[in-house]
Every structure is written in C-alpha cells, then in structure tokens.
Amino acid sequence: MHARAASSAAAAGGGGGSSEGPSICVVGAGVIGMTSALRIKQALPAASVTVVAEQLEDTTSHCAGGLWKPYTLGDTPPELVNRWGRDTLQHYLGLYQSPEAPAAGAVLTSAYQLFRQPVPNPEWAQVVPHFRQMSEAERRVLDPEGSHSHGWFYTTVITEGRLYMGWLAQQLAAAGGQRLARRVAAVEELAGHDVVVNCTGLGAKALFGDDSCYPVRGHVLRVRAPWVRHYTNSENGPGEESTYIIPNSETVVLGGTLGPGDWDTTPREADRRRIFERACAVLPSLRSAELVAEWVGLRPGRPSVRLELEEVQLKGGSSKPSLPVVHNYGHGGAGLTLAWGCAGDAAQLVQQALARR
Ligand SMILES: Cc1cc2nc3c(=O)[nH]c(=O)nc-3n(C[C@H](O)[C@H](O)[C@H](O)COP(=O)(O)OP(=O)(O)OC[C@H]3O[C@@H](n4cnc5c(N)ncnc54)[C@H](O)[C@@H]3O)c2cc1C
Known part of the structure; x- marks a missing residue:
C-alpha cells in the first residue's frame, strides 16, 4: 500500500483547500481517521479533506484481526455502542454482499x-x-x-485490518481526499483549517492533554x-x-x-x-x-469513547483565537467494530461546526 500524500505543507497547516469548499483536517490515519475522512468527503464533496498522520501505514488498525464485536470499551453507554456498532455492521454486511468484498476483506x-x-x-x-x-x-x-x-x-463479520485499511485508502483517494505523513506537535499548527477532526487514538494524550487515555x-x-x-x-x-x-x-x-x-x-x-x-x-x-x-x-483505552465537538482555544500568536475540533477517539478493542457509525456522527459534527461560522 502506498500513501497518496498531499503535495505541500500548506495542506497540513491549512489553506491548501479548494477555493469553493471548507478545509477539513483529519489527524490520524487509523480506521477511525480514515473512515471519518471518507464519510466527511461523502457528506461534503466540495470540502478539501486532508488526513495528516505520523503513521499512514502499519497503524494499530492495519494489524487488527478485524472481528466485529464490542470489546474493551470502558463505560461507553451501551445504546451508543449499539447504534455505532449497528451502522458499522450494516456497512460491512453491505460490503460483503457487494463486488467490493474481496478488496475490503469483508x-x-x-x-x-x-x-x-x-x-x-x-x-x-x-x-x-x-x-x-x-x-x-x-x-x-x-x-x-x-x-x-x-x-x-x-x-x-470479519473485516481484516490490513485489507480494509487498503480499501479505505483507495476510496478516500477516489473521492478526492488527500493523505500527508506528518506528526502534529500542537493543534495551533492546524489553525489554517476550518475544522480539525481528532482521530489520534492514544496520541490524544499528548496532543490534547487527555490523561484519561x-x-x-x-x-x-x-x-x-x-x-x-x-x-x-x-x-x-x-x-x-x-x-x-x-x-x-x-x-x-x-x-x-x-x-x-x-x-x-x-x-x-x-x-x-x-x-x-x-x-x-x-x-x-x-x-x-x-x-x-x-x-x-x-x-x-479510555473510560469511554470520546465523540464530541469542542471549540479549542489556541495559544497566542495563532492566526485566530479558537478552532473547532471534532474529537473521535478512545475506541479500545473495538475500533473496527464502531468506525463507520462513529464516522457518521463525526461528519454531522463537522457540518454543525461549519454552520456556526
Ligand atoms: C491485538 C489487538 C487486536 C485487535 N482486534 C480487533 C478486532 O478484531 N476488532 C476490532 O474492532 N478492533 C480490534 N482491535 C482494536 C483496534 O485495533 C483499535 O480500536 C483501532 O485500531 C483504533 O483505531 P484508531 O484509528 O483510533 O487508532 P490507530 O489505528 O492507533 O491510529 C491512530 C493514528 O493517529 C496518528 N497519530 C497519533 N498521534 C498523532 C500526532 N500527534 N500527529 C499525527 N498523527 C498522530 C497515528 O500515527 C495513527 O495514524 C485490536 C487491537 C489490538 C491491539
């Protein structure tokens, strides 16, 4: 699998988007980030969607066996697990029925x-x-x-991580999304984007100071x-x-x-x-x-999955005082089990954030 990377550093910081649409940056290229990017691009075709990640390949998601089963989700409310899990299972069952099944590994x-x-x-x-x-x-x-x-x-359904992540990368590229290999040390680096989507998994501990991870x-x-x-x-x-x-x-x-x-x-x-x-x-x-x-x-791991919109205050010297961040991380042992459903909610939160501008 080869990353189709964005050509310029501008895409990471923002301002690399199309002139008509908003600029969305998804941080993280595991199953949560890639699925979020794909569903955001599907919901907002005119948006520029860039996935920025330290690791584009060989993430935890690429190595997982890919069994659909809720596991190690802390106190995440069962009704949310069931809603996200049902959407995701339906998506995989649809893939299994479709000619995409062998490519997606469903x-x-x-x-x-x-x-x-x-x-x-x-x-x-x-x-x-x-x-x-x-x-x-x-x-x-x-x-x-x-x-x-x-x-x-x-x-x-078993959706093998290695195969499914390759399928996601192809789908995102075909939809016009971009991927860029880069570590983000501080959210201020992304101030040029309209909305940031945080799908950094365990990386949220360092990037957003979430010590519950x-x-x-x-x-x-x-x-x-x-x-x-x-x-x-x-x-x-x-x-x-x-x-x-x-x-x-x-x-x-x-x-x-x-x-x-x-x-x-x-x-x-x-x-x-x-x-x-x-x-x-x-x-x-x-x-x-x-x-x-x-x-x-x-x-x-996390006490529960975090999926919400936060207006993050930026440190002095940034081009604006705050930045809307949609958090989508902390999926424990069930990232592949919940990804599609969570990404649907993340796409809606991005639309809410854009509507508030
Ligand atoms: C042994 C094992 C077996 C598993 N089996 C299953 C299974 O059968 N079914 C299932 O549903 N789940 C399974 N899981 C769980 C699943 O792998 C995880 O829930 C899932 O991979 C989490 O996805 P993610 O996208 O949140 O994180 P990750 O896949 O870890 O991706 C995180 C991304 O964020 C990037 N990142 C982090 N910090 C930064 C930063 N500062 N700047 C830039 N990029 C950053 C990383 O580079 C990476 O691209 C298993 C896990 C393990 C360990």
Missing part, C-alpha cells in the same frame, strides 16, 4: 463464544444476526469434553491454519482475558492478552507460549499450525 462468519459459567446475553445481542445461547449439543461440537457449560452463537496492550500470534474458518472464543466472563481464534485471509489470529496501562510493544516469550497453549486447548488441531508472525499492539 467475510461473513459464525461466532462461537464458550463460557465456564452462566453469562447473560450481551447488550449487543440485538445487533448481530442469529444470536442465541447455545444448546449443549451445539457446545459439544466445539468442546467434546464438555469443559464449557455455556455458550453464545451468532453471525458476525491509556494503552490496553494486546499480544496475538498469526498461524497458518487454512482449515479454521469460524471465530471461536473461550472465556471466563465478560471483561476477562479470553482465548480467541479469528480466521483472516492468509493466517489465523490467536489471542490474546489484556494489559491495561502497559506501553511495552515487545512480544514476551511467556505470553507467546500461553496464547498458543490456550488456543490448542480450545482447538487441538492448531498444534499442526505453523507460527508465521506475532504482534503486540496497544488498544486506545
């Missing part, structure tokens, strides 16, 4: 989530198709020894196991570290770990062994799978 899959104790239905049970508590006979197909006493079955470290393995086609998960209860198996196009993702507050992205031997052994306990055939890659990523 795959429909069955999900089997096994538990060792009774667990109530999740709030999002109403969002996914075919949700039901599994019967014992269904559980035994996956767990012949009967080590799990309960389970959920549902249908969901924290990393939730996650270690996953990628193995070659083409016989595995369904999502399987075994856990002790919601919020507990779980064992998960997510098929992607060329590899199967085995996870995982949950390390709140841990910034270390170096893989640990003990975790690697634990992840593999736990996955083999759920699906013993994985012992034949070749390990092809591993990755430690940092989920952008």
Whole structure:
C-alpha cells in the first residue's frame, strides 16, 4: 500500500483547500481517521479533506484481526455502542454482499463464544444476526469434553485490518481526499483549517492533554491454519482475558492478552507460549499450525469513547483565537467494530461546526 500524500505543507497547516469548499483536517490515519475522512468527503464533496498522520501505514488498525464485536470499551453507554456498532455492521454486511468484498476483506462468519459459567446475553445481542445461547449439543461440537457449560452463537463479520485499511485508502483517494505523513506537535499548527477532526487514538494524550487515555496492550500470534474458518472464543466472563481464534485471509489470529496501562510493544516469550497453549486447548488441531508472525499492539483505552465537538482555544500568536475540533477517539478493542457509525456522527459534527461560522 502506498500513501497518496498531499503535495505541500500548506495542506497540513491549512489553506491548501479548494477555493469553493471548507478545509477539513483529519489527524490520524487509523480506521477511525480514515473512515471519518471518507464519510466527511461523502457528506461534503466540495470540502478539501486532508488526513495528516505520523503513521499512514502499519497503524494499530492495519494489524487488527478485524472481528466485529464490542470489546474493551470502558463505560461507553451501551445504546451508543449499539447504534455505532449497528451502522458499522450494516456497512460491512453491505460490503460483503457487494463486488467490493474481496478488496475490503469483508467475510461473513459464525461466532462461537464458550463460557465456564452462566453469562447473560450481551447488550449487543440485538445487533448481530442469529444470536442465541447455545444448546449443549451445539457446545459439544466445539468442546467434546464438555469443559464449557455455556455458550453464545451468532453471525458476525470479519473485516481484516490490513485489507480494509487498503480499501479505505483507495476510496478516500477516489473521492478526492488527500493523505500527508506528518506528526502534529500542537493543534495551533492546524489553525489554517476550518475544522480539525481528532482521530489520534492514544496520541490524544499528548496532543490534547487527555490523561484519561491509556494503552490496553494486546499480544496475538498469526498461524497458518487454512482449515479454521469460524471465530471461536473461550472465556471466563465478560471483561476477562479470553482465548480467541479469528480466521483472516492468509493466517489465523490467536489471542490474546489484556494489559491495561502497559506501553511495552515487545512480544514476551511467556505470553507467546500461553496464547498458543490456550488456543490448542480450545482447538487441538492448531498444534499442526505453523507460527508465521506475532504482534503486540496497544488498544486506545479510555473510560469511554470520546465523540464530541469542542471549540479549542489556541495559544497566542495563532492566526485566530479558537478552532473547532471534532474529537473521535478512545475506541479500545473495538475500533473496527464502531468506525463507520462513529464516522457518521463525526461528519454531522463537522457540518454543525461549519454552520456556526
Ligand atoms: C491485538 C489487538 C487486536 C485487535 N482486534 C480487533 C478486532 O478484531 N476488532 C476490532 O474492532 N478492533 C480490534 N482491535 C482494536 C483496534 O485495533 C483499535 O480500536 C483501532 O485500531 C483504533 O483505531 P484508531 O484509528 O483510533 O487508532 P490507530 O489505528 O492507533 O491510529 C491512530 C493514528 O493517529 C496518528 N497519530 C497519533 N498521534 C498523532 C500526532 N500527534 N500527529 C499525527 N498523527 C498522530 C497515528 O500515527 C495513527 O495514524 C485490536 C487491537 C489490538 C491491539
């Protein structure tokens, strides 16, 4: 994947937009930033939309397995998670039905989530198709020894980060959006734009001084196991570290770990062994799978997702006293699960900010 970058530094600072339309700067090129940029460009075709990011490729979003499932979202209200999640799932189901499916990496899959104790239905049970508590006979197909006493079955979509991020980049370029590789040290640098959209994930801690942001470290393995086609998960209860198996196009993702507050992205031997052994306990055939890659990523944790418009006061010396900023960050372990729905709200907030000028 190659970035189509804006040609001049003016696009980063502002003033690089078309003469007819407003100039919108989206900071961050993960799934939240790229989806926001695309939906803003779709809502405001005359606007100049520039994505500015330190990393245009290989973000956390590019490396994620891409399962649709709300996870590690703190106290984000369930009604918001369901609304954003439903919009996003509908978008992925639409992609799965369309000729875009292979390019976007959208795959429909069955999900089997096994538990060792009774667990109530999740709030999002109403969002996914075919949700039901599994019967014992269904559980035994996956767990012949009967080590799990309960389970959920549902249908969901896997939108593999690597493929979907490439598709988003193509869509944005085709719509006329631009991308520019650059770190933003202070919001004042963007004063020339009409609206800034903050999609910096964990970067919001430094850029906007949000000390409630924290990393939730996650270690996953990628193995070659083409016989595995369904999502399987075994856990002790919601919020507990779980064992998960997510098929992607060329590899199967085995996870995982949950390390709140841990910034270390170096893989640990003990975790690697634990992840593999736990996955083999759920699906013993994985012992034949070749390990092809591993990755430690940092989920952008926060007490809840932040999606709101703020008039940010700029420091002295700026060309104007304040700048409207739409914040869209803190999606924890569910950025791909919520991105399309959140981006729809972000596009509306940008329109509100422009209407106030
Ligand atoms: C192991 C693991 C597995 C996961 N699996 C799934 C899954 O199956 N399904 C799912 O929905 N989610 C999953 N997630 C979570 C998902 O990856 C995140 O929620 C998502 O990537 C967050 O997207 P984002 O765009 O907010 O942040 P990121 O992808 O981290 O992107 C942030 C962007 O902001 C830029 N940036 C930050 N600060 C600055 C600055 N000062 N100047 C310029 N640019 C800046 C960065 O360079 C980057 O481009 C997983 C996460 C991990 C770690």
